[in-house]
Amino acid sequence: xxxxxxxxxxxxxxxxxxLHGFMSFAAICxxxxxxxxxxxxxxxxxxxxxxxxxxxxxxxxVAFVDDTLSDEEAKDIENSIRAVPNVQxxxxxxxxQAFEEYSTELGEDSFLLDGLEDESVLRHRYRIFLNDIxxxxxxxxxxxxxxxxxxxxxxxxxxxxxxxxxxVVRIVSYILAVILFCISxxxxxxxxxxxxxxxxxxxxxxxxVGATNAFIRWPxxxxxxxxxxxxxxxxxxxxxxxxxYAAVKVHEYMQxxxxxxxxxxxxxxxxxxxxxxxxxxxxxxxxxxxxFLKV
Amino acid sequence: MVRFSGVFKTYDNGVKAIKGIxxxxxxxxFVFLVGPSGSGKSTIVKLITSEERPTDGKIVVNGxxxxxxxxxTIPRLRRTLGVIFQDFRLIENKTVYxxxxxxxxxxxxxxxxxxxxxxxxxxxxxxxxxxxxLPQELSGGEQQRVAIARALINNPRTIIADEPTGNLxxxxxxxxxxxxxxxxxxxxxxxxxxxxxxxxxSFEKRVIAIDDGKIVSxxxxxxxx
Ligand SMILES: Nc1ncnc2c1ncn2[C@@H]1O[C@H](COP(=O)(O)OP(=O)(O)OP(=O)(O)O)[C@@H](O)[C@H]1O
Ligand SMILES: [Mg+2]
Numbered sequence: 001x002x003x004x005x006x007x008x009x010x011x012x013x014x015x016x017x018x019l020h021g022f023m024s025f026a027a028i029c030x031x032x033x034x035x036x037x038x039x040x041x042x043x044x045x046x047x048x049x050x051x052x053x054x055x056x057x058x059x060x061x062v063a064f065v066d067d068t069l070s071d072e073e074a075k076d077i078e079n080s081i082r083a084v085p086n087v088q089x090x091x092x093x094x095x096x097q098a099f100e101e102y103s104t105e106l107g108e109d110s111f112l113l114d115g116l117e118d119e120s121v122l123r124h125r126y127r128i129f130l131n132d133i134x135x136x137x138x139x140x141x142x143x144x145x146x147x148x149x150x151x152x153x154x155x156x157x158x159x160x161x162x163x164x165x166x167x168v169v170r171i172v173s174y175i176l177a178v179i180l181f182c183i184s185x186x187x188x189x190x191x192x193x194x195x196x197x198x199x200x201x202x203x204x205x206x207x208x209v210g211a212t213n214a215f216i217r218w219p220x221x222x223x224x225x226x227x228x229x230x231x232x233x234x235x236x237x238x239x240x241x242x243x244x245y246a247a248v249k250v251h252e253y254m255q256x257x258x259x260x261x262x263x264x265x266x267x268x269x270x271x272x273x274x275x276x277x278x279x280x281x282x283x284x285x286x287x288x289x290x291x292f293l294k295v
Numbered sequence: 296m297v298r299f300s301g302v303f304k305t306y307d308n309g310v311k312a313i314k315g316i317x318x319x320x321x322x323x324x325f326v327f328l329v330g331p332s333g334s335g336k337s338t339i340v341k342l343i344t345s346e347e348r349p350t351d352g353k354i355v356v357n358g359x360x361x362x363x364x365x366x367x368t369i370p371r372l373r374r375t376l377g378v379i380f381q382d383f384r385l386i387e388n389k390t391v392y393x394x395x396x397x398x399x400x401x402x403x404x405x406x407x408x409x410x411x412x413x414x415x416x417x418x419x420x421x422x423x424x425x426x427x428x429l430p431q432e433l434s435g436g437e438q439q440r441v442a443i444a445r446a447l448i449n450n451p452r453t454i455i456a457d458e459p460t461g462n463l464x465x466x467x468x469x470x471x472x473x474x475x476x477x478x479x480x481x482x483x484x485x486x487x488x489x490x491x492x493x494x495x496x497s498f499e500k501r502v503i504a505i506d507d508g509k510i511v512s513x514x515x516x517x518x519x520x
Binding site: 002004005008201202204205206207208209210211212213215216 | 344366367369370371372373374376378384386397398400401402403405406445449
């Protein structure tokens with residue numbers, strides 16, 4: 001594209017935005033709102049995911065070893081457990097270690113264990129961590145079938161709860177993103193439609209004197225592009241402010257929740273906002289003026 | 296050069312506007328296209344500019360075969376044509392200068408070329424002193440001269456004017472036709488649609504008369520009906 005043409009397209013695109021300023025303003029507001037909703041949900045979803053990863057790491061299965069096995073035999077089962085699908089890590093905990101763990105856990109109440117000087121009441125056990133807690137039930141069953149394993153404790157309720165939270169957040173985010181993307185495209189497309197309508201006489205003259213469709217199209221694409229990208233940029237800074245504020249409040253009310261810093265995620269957020277603004281803007285204008293230039 | 300061979304045009308609504316036309320207009324000619332209202336004159340103009348496609352027959356305009364034209368090639372055809380309408384079709388919020396420059400700008404001309412050529416063409420149509428006026432500040436005749444300047448700006452081979460004097464009084468009409476004649480004398484083919492007998496009679500030019508979608512007469516001098 002030659003420089004003087006590009007300058008012309010830019011000038012015309014910008015002029016058009018101001019020519020129907022209210023509609024442009026409305027389009028930018030809608031885009032900002034849509035991006036903020038999508039962005040907020042994605043950030044919540046991201047934080048939930050992090051929390052889940054965290055919980056997943058703490059969500060372990062405990063497998064108790066058959067009492068009749070010797071210490072050596074008990075330790076040898078480890079490889080069989082590792083071979084079970086979905087097992088990420090295995091830690092062997094001997095009777096003594098289990099006893100100590102209980103003591104420290106009980107702290108001042110450790111006198112409760114006093115009657116049990118002989119730690120043989122406890123059993124050797126394995127703490128098992130999973131790759132995917134959605135398959136916890138299945139994996140627990142498989143581990144129970146490993147020879148030498150007597151009993152398996154798996155906290156299925158917790159894992160099920162975590163999974164459903166994650167799935168709900170994910171699905172809601174996807175659905176919202178699709179709906180809001182469509183709304184944004186519709187709004188941009190209407191703005192550009194209005195622009196083409198306002199300029200239908202100019203466009204007719206352009207066609208009459210032999211302007212190419214590409215030439216006629218460019219100012220409108222640039223208009224859509226600018227609306228989308230400006231919307232994306234504004235949304236980014238609003239998101240930043242909202243997120244920082246919300247993160248502080250959330251942490252104030254629930255100390256255990258520790259949202260990530262916005263500055264840790266601002267590059268992907270900015271990229272996604274600008275990218276979405278760009279797509280929405282260009283897509284909205286191309287669709288509209290394709291129809292318009294058919295004649 | 297414009298050539299029609301066995302051309303028919305039926306609109307989508309079934310109206311048969313052109314019912315078999317053969318004609319040939321050579322480069323450098325000045326031709327009046329006359330005929331009663333609804334006879335198909337504007338349809339012929341639209342066929343030449345490829346705004347409408349012929350239902351049957353062959354049309355060649357300045358080397359472009361209209362029936363086979365791909366939509367991507369239409370701009371190249373249109374750059375060989377300058378079209379003028381009864382209602383001027385100027386952009387209201389652009390000055391005279393900008394209206395004319397616009398036609399050059401949108402086919403990608405360089406600003407330097409534009410600045411060089413627009414004043415010359417405005418001089419040719421006698422509007423140098425009105426360059427910065429808006430269309431609504433001009434008389435009808437002046438507005439039509441802006442439209443002529445715009446049609447000329449890209450140096451077309453053929454000027455097509457569809458009732459260019461339809462909105463003007465006889466004196467203005469005479470001026471506009473004189474201007475078109477002058478442009479013709481500089482080498483541009485001119486095809487002028489009109490149904491004003493007085494105008495046609497005062498110019499010794501070729502007259503093609505259309506009635507009911509067919510040519511009823513084609514000869515030089517005078518309005519024949
Ligand atoms: N776009 C269209 N769709 C359907 N019919 C049309 C269309 N344009 C013109 N016609 C019909 O075709 C016929 C010829 O019309 P055309 O405009 O060519 O006449 P004309 O000679 O230019 O008339 P006038 O002197 O009134 O301008 C008329 O019957 C008209 O109603
Ligand atoms: Mg007509």
